Amino acid sequence: MKIYRTSRISLGNLHSQKICVLGYGSQGRAQALNLKDSGCDVVVGLRPQSSSFKKAKKDKILARPIGDALQGATLICFLLPDEFQKEVYDRYVQPILNPGMTLMFAHGFNLTYQRIVPPSFSDVFLIAPKGPGPKLREAYLKGDALPSLMAIHQDFSGHTKKLALRYAKASGCGKRGVFQTTVREETISDLFGEQTVLCGGVVELMKMAFETLTESGVSPEAAYFECFHEVKLIVDLLHERGISGMAKAISHTAHYGGMTRGPRLVPFETKKVFKKILKEIKSGSFAKEWILENQKGLKKYKRLTQQNMDHSVEKTGQKIRRLIGY
Numbered sequence: 278m279k280i281y282r283t284s285r286i287s288l289g290n291l292h293s294q295k296i297c298v299l300g301y302g303s304q305g306r307a308q309a310l311n312l313k314d315s316g317c318d319v320v321v322g323l324r325p326q327s328s329s330f331k332k333a334k335k336d337k338i339l340a341r342p343i344g345d346a347l348q349g350a351t352l353i354c355f356l357l358p359d360e361f362q363k364e365v366y367d368r369y370v371q372p373i374l375n376p377g378m379t380l381m382f383a384h385g386f387n388l389t390y391q392r393i394v395p396p397s398f399s400d401v402f403l404i405a406p407k408g409p410g411p412k413l414r415e416a417y418l419k420g421d422a423l424p425s426l427m428a429i430h431q432d433f434s435g436h437t438k439k440l441a442l443r444y445a446k447a448s449g450c451g452k453r454g455v456f457q458t459t460v461r462e463e464t465i466s467d468l469f470g471e472q473t474v475l476c477g478g479v480v481e482l483m484k485m486a487f488e489t490l491t492e493s494g495v496s497p498e499a500a501y502f503e504c505f506h507e508v509k510l511i512v513d514l515l516h517e518r519g520i521s522g523m524a525k526a527i528s529h530t531a532h533y534g535g536m537t538r539g540p541r542l543v544p545f546e547t548k549k550v551f552k553k554i555l556k557e558i559k560s561g562s563f564a565k566e567w568i569l570e571n572q573k574g575l576k577k578y579k580r581l582t583q584q585n586m587d588h589s590v591e592k593t594g595q596k597i598r599r600l601i602g603y
Contacts, residue, residue: 283451291443297350300357301329303410308448311417315447322346343369352379359386360571366393385460390564401430402441413449422452428460468558487590497593
């Protein structure tokens, strides 16, 4: 995988672009503010009834209804949630597209599953920061950056990569490296990581461990500290030092216990489930499932969300975090 550093890259013609950022959530807010502070001409496109209008006004960044914000835009950034992008593209963006306009995405979901198919004359690139929006903004304000993935999906002009690298720098990525990939690889790896480790596997593992301890008579507070609170401390060590570095920072007892019991928790047979989940992502069946869930009013999504909110570990966590000042 090719790696680019943006320290020697000037923003060049990015300053002459009119940038329309669609959405003002986690990534939208962070990238819009970073672009603005980098001297770019930025307008945020929002639905008139959106609560984000007040947030943008408080942040002193220009916000307009989507149709108005797109007027004269040369770089359109899709930083809306995946499930809303197609509707906005079909209604507002596609009718005004012409040569010389560039589309930017932070995640390839709608491109990979062809919910959005830009015309051949459009330059299309992806810059995917490897971290949530608030962390991207926090790093930028400290003079730092997050690493990111970059993919050039369509290069009609022949200059898309140069613009993408300039965008990466201005939006708070690049100083730590811009790693070139493809839109499909970014989409598949991102969805797989979320489902199997980051938002799926880890959460379920922690919940089950908490339940096992409390059902055996351990207090919820002690179980929370061991199964939830300390996870961040270990993950920080893994993030900064890797597996071997983490091992050097913990006791021999913990290291031995983890190495001998971990494989029993995640046996080799689990890889069959991993492969099945990966197949669902590659084939598009998960994408169809998620799109259908939205069309049905998110009933399953809301039910599962409520189950997590009602879980005893969540109630214990709220109390603990309040007591220790988080």
